[in-house]
Amino acid sequence: xxxxxxxxxxxxxxxxxxxxxxxxxxxxxxxxxxxxxxxxxxxxxxxxxxxxxxxxxxxxxxxxxxxxxxxxxxxxxxxxxxxxxxxxxxxxxxxxxxxxxxxxxxxxxxxxxxxxxxxxxxxxxxxxxxxxxxxxxxxxxxxxxxxxxxxxxxxxxxxxxxxxxxxxxxxxxxxxxxxxxxxxxxxxxxxxxxxxxxxxxxxxxxxxxxxxxxxxxxxxxxxxxxxxxxxxxxxxxxxxxxxxxxxxxxxxxxxxxxxxxxxxxxxxxxxxxxxxxxxxxxxxxxxxxxxxxxxxxxxxxxxxxxxxxxxxxxxxxxxxxxxxxxxxxxxxxxxxxxxxxxxxxxx
Amino acid sequence: xxxxxxxxxxxxxxxxxxxxxxxxxxxxxxxxxxxxxxxxxxxxxxxxxxxxxxxxxxxxxxxxxxxxxxxxxxxxxxxxxxxxxxxxxxxxxxxxxxxxxxxxxxxxxxxxxxxxxxxxxxxxxxxxxxxxxxxxxxxxxxxxxxxxxxxxxxxxxxxxxxxxxxxxxxxxxxxxxxxxxxxxxxxxxxxxxxxxxxxxxxxxxxxxxxxxxxxxxxxxxxxxxxxxxxxxxxxxxxxxxxxxxxxxxxxxxxxxxxxxxxxxxxxxxxxxxxxxxxxxxxxxxxxxxxxxxxxxxxxxxxxxxxxxxxxxxxxxxxxxxxxxxxxxxxxxxxxxx
Ligand SMILES: Nc1ncnc2c1ncn2[C@@H]1O[C@H](COP(=O)(O)OP(=O)(O)OP(=O)(O)O)[C@@H](O)[C@H]1O
Ligand SMILES: Nc1ncnc2c1ncn2[C@@H]1O[C@H](COP(=O)(O)OP(=O)(O)O)[C@@H](O)[C@H]1O
Ligand code: SF4
Ligand code: SF4
Ligand SMILES: [Mg+2]
Ligand SMILES: [Mg+2]
Numbered sequence: 001x002x003x004x005x006x007x008x009x010x011x012x013x014x015x016x017x018x019x020x021x022x023x024x025x026x027x028x029x030x031x032x033x034x035x036x037x038x039x040x041x042x043x044x045x046x047x048x049x050x051x052x053x054x055x056x057x058x059x060x061x062x063x064x065x066x067x068x069x070x071x072x073x074x075x076x077x078x079x080x081x082x083x084x085x086x087x088x089x090x091x092x093x094x095x096x097x098x099x100x101x102x103x104x105x106x107x108x109x110x111x112x113x114x115x116x117x118x119x120x121x122x123x124x125x126x127x128x129x130x131x132x133x134x135x136x137x138x139x140x141x142x143x144x145x146x147x148x149x150x151x152x153x154x155x156x157x158x159x160x161x162x163x164x165x166x167x168x169x170x171x172x173x174x175x176x177x178x179x180x181x182x183x184x185x186x187x188x189x190x191x192x193x194x195x196x197x198x199x200x201x202x203x204x205x206x207x208x209x210x211x212x213x214x215x216x217x218x219x220x221x222x223x224x225x226x227x228x229x230x231x232x233x234x235x236x237x238x239x240x241x242x243x244x245x246x247x248x249x250x251x252x253x254x255x256x257x258x259x260x261x262x263x264x265x266x267x268x269x270x271x272x273x274x275x276x277x278x279x280x281x282x283x284x285x286x287x288x289x290x291x292x293x294x295x296x297x298x299x300x301x302x303x304x305x306x307x308x309x310x311x312x313x314x315x316x317x318x319x320x321x322x323x324x325x326x327x328x329x330x331x332x333x334x335x336x337x338x339x340x341x342x343x344x345x346x347x
Numbered sequence: 348x349x350x351x352x353x354x355x356x357x358x359x360x361x362x363x364x365x366x367x368x369x370x371x372x373x374x375x376x377x378x379x380x381x382x383x384x385x386x387x388x389x390x391x392x393x394x395x396x397x398x399x400x401x402x403x404x405x406x407x408x409x410x411x412x413x414x415x416x417x418x419x420x421x422x423x424x425x426x427x428x429x430x431x432x433x434x435x436x437x438x439x440x441x442x443x444x445x446x447x448x449x450x451x452x453x454x455x456x457x458x459x460x461x462x463x464x465x466x467x468x469x470x471x472x473x474x475x476x477x478x479x480x481x482x483x484x485x486x487x488x489x490x491x492x493x494x495x496x497x498x499x500x501x502x503x504x505x506x507x508x509x510x511x512x513x514x515x516x517x518x519x520x521x522x523x524x525x526x527x528x529x530x531x532x533x534x535x536x537x538x539x540x541x542x543x544x545x546x547x548x549x550x551x552x553x554x555x556x557x558x559x560x561x562x563x564x565x566x567x568x569x570x571x572x573x574x575x576x577x578x579x580x581x582x583x584x585x586x587x588x589x590x591x592x593x594x595x596x597x598x599x600x601x602x603x604x605x606x607x608x609x610x611x612x613x614x615x616x617x618x619x620x621x622x623x624x625x626x627x628x629x630x631x632x633x634x635x636x637x638x639x640x641x642x643x644x645x646x647x648x649x650x651x652x653x654x655x656x657x658x659x660x661x662x663x664x665x666x667x668x669x670x671x672x673x674x675x676x677x678x679x680x681x682x683x684x
Contacts, residue, residue: 218543261572
């Protein structure tokens with residue numbers, strides 16, 4: 001798998017939003033994605049994790065062409081989406097579909113499920129002959145676990161989980177090779193979430209589709225993904241196989257994220273009810289003014305002078321997988337940082 | 348977490364017995380909470396866990412004397428520190444809220460006044476409820492903000508709520524909820540809107556304040572991991588009813604209700620990479636069309652004929668351990684697998 005040409009390749013991608021000056025706030029440019037390289041191979045699921053505002057959705061929007069990158073490249077099948085002629089670009093866009101967190105917002109409430117799915121075939125004519133549309137709608141609905149006879153219903157007549165199935169059916173309608181799932185299961189209840197995760201896996205097994213699976217839920221990502229990239233403030237700080245990331249995380253942020261994530265086993269605490277989790281101090285800095293050097297240094301318990309002056313590159317160190325940290329390692333953190341957080345440890 | 352602390356005081360801080368809450372809807376009364384019973388002791392955290400619409404927030408609001416306008420308590424008893432509170436007047440409730448029992452929410456912004464500084468809002472509590480003077484109230488507000496881990500508390504008194512991050516706002520909410528030294532704190536999804544590293548901070552803060560003040564706490568969550576980390580005991584809700592209770596260790600190790608068992612298996616197992624999830628088929632029922640018999644029967648792999656006709660009442664399985672399933676023993680024997 002790793003030998004083959006990647007299906008999707010992001011190379012040093014930069015995406016910025018321009019902010020107009022407001023009251024008490026200067027204008028400026030937010031580099032929401034500040035130089036990200038990432039690959040997804042055919043038939044693979046890559047997880048992208050990180051806290052809100054770190055740039056995950058911006059990556060998703062850039063890949064599907066909803067926003068333009070201000071630097072770097074998006075390659076699909078080896079072709080640069082930024083320089084492709086319009087006609088070919090449209091053809092390629094079909095291969096990449098996006099499924100959002102809130103299916104209600106992305107489904108036109110005035111269209112029936114059948115019309116929503118057929119719309120995709122109108123946009124991409126020639127894919128399914130018109131006389132097959134009704135049959136194909138029925139097949140797609142069955143495929144995602146909905147009743148074919150509900151094709152005439154409207155989105156509000158379905159539950160959240162069912163609406164997510166409709167979004168997936170619509171994405172599948174154009175036979176994509178890559179589906180970008182942006183928090184696609186985050187709004188679902190546990191029992192329904194498991195149904196959708198199983199469906200995604202089944203579709204991959206049967207159709208060979210690849211996923212870029214964006215989530216803040218580390219448990220779900222571990223369950224679903226082959227490889228994982230961890231993002232912080234617009235950059236990838238660590239990437240590797242699922243085992244690399246979950247069994248031997250080397251970046252302090254990855255370590256903190258994993259240790260903060262609650263799990264079913266957490267009731268096995270020590271006598272004081274402590275979990276020995278790393279509790280980071282403070283909040284994520286504004287992407288308008290990221291810290292110099294390492295972007296994580298204001299919350300990092302390993303930070304040293306070098307971290308302020310020199311930005312660590314995302315390269316394979318003696319960790320066996322790429323880590324953007326000057327002092328990576330499996331070292332257990334000091335007992336835990338001060339609990340009454342807020343104050344950066346280093347300035 | 349050790350369980351010995353649970354039974355320390357004779358009268359529990361909070362007793363709920365057979366509580367029922369109904370909404371008036373155009374289609375007739377809708378029973379959102381039914382037959383709910385539990386206790387919370389000093390220094391104890393009871394988690395209420397369940398899926399969206401299962402009745403967690405309605406239960407919490409009822410305990411605060413804040414039943415929604417279209418709702419009413421249709422039966423049962425609620426006692427705070429031994430005193431019956433169903434039917435108290437607004438005035439009587441005002442003397443309880445904040446003083447004996449407090450609540451924090453998922454979205455602290457909705458509970459804070461956007462046009463007043465945070466310091467003013469906290470100080471106001473000391474002025475109104477404790478008759479403190481302006482300077483004294485401000486000093487105590489700063490103290491409290493420092494106590495909940497807001498850096499530079501003194502200076503931040505003069506900031507408006509929108510100047511705080513989500514996590515810091517939740518700290519402000521906690522400060523306000525604890526300002527008047529209540530005995531009970533209800534936290535309704537207090538970390539659901541927060542990032543995981545900030546969630547860890549808030550859960551730790553809640554634990555610290557609880558220990559320091561010997562609070563009884565109700566933690567409402569749909570996240571089984573958060574419950575495992577933060578609670579001593581757990582009550583699992585389904586379709587308006589508590590279907591299982593026990594210590595977190597008991598319930599997580601040996602679920603006694605098929606719904607609990609199903610939830611455990613639907614969450615990726617931290618010990619095991621990649622085993623397929625076992626989803627619970629179907630979805631929670633519409634309360635207006637609650638299935639006859641056991642409300643869980645259409646989704647239950649253990650269901651038999653009796654489940655379609657007889658609604659199982661919660662049954663004691665041990666000390667403060669109960670399940671509302673006809674076949675609880677069979678479910679326990681089955682195990683998480
Ligand atoms: N004002 C209302 N009128 C009618 N029904 C209501 C009203 N408020 C809540 N309900 C119903 O009461 C039931 C319980 O609602 P509740 O808000 O307690 O759920 P919850 O368990 O807190 O869910 P969530 O996890 O989504 O917060 C739901 O079926 C809901 O639809
Ligand atoms: N339309 C926009 N205009 C300006 N800034 C934006 C816009 N969308 C996102 N941002 C900013 O870009 C950063 C990354 O956002 P986003 O990609 O949505 O993060 P995530 O999906 O990881 O939560 C954040 O700082 C966010 O505030
Ligand atoms: S480079 Fe320095 S500040 Fe950044 S993560 Fe590594 S140790 Fe921490
Ligand atoms: S009573 Fe019957 S249907 Fe209900 S949970 Fe138990 S076995 Fe399942
Ligand atoms: Mg997002
Ligand atoms: Mg609720």
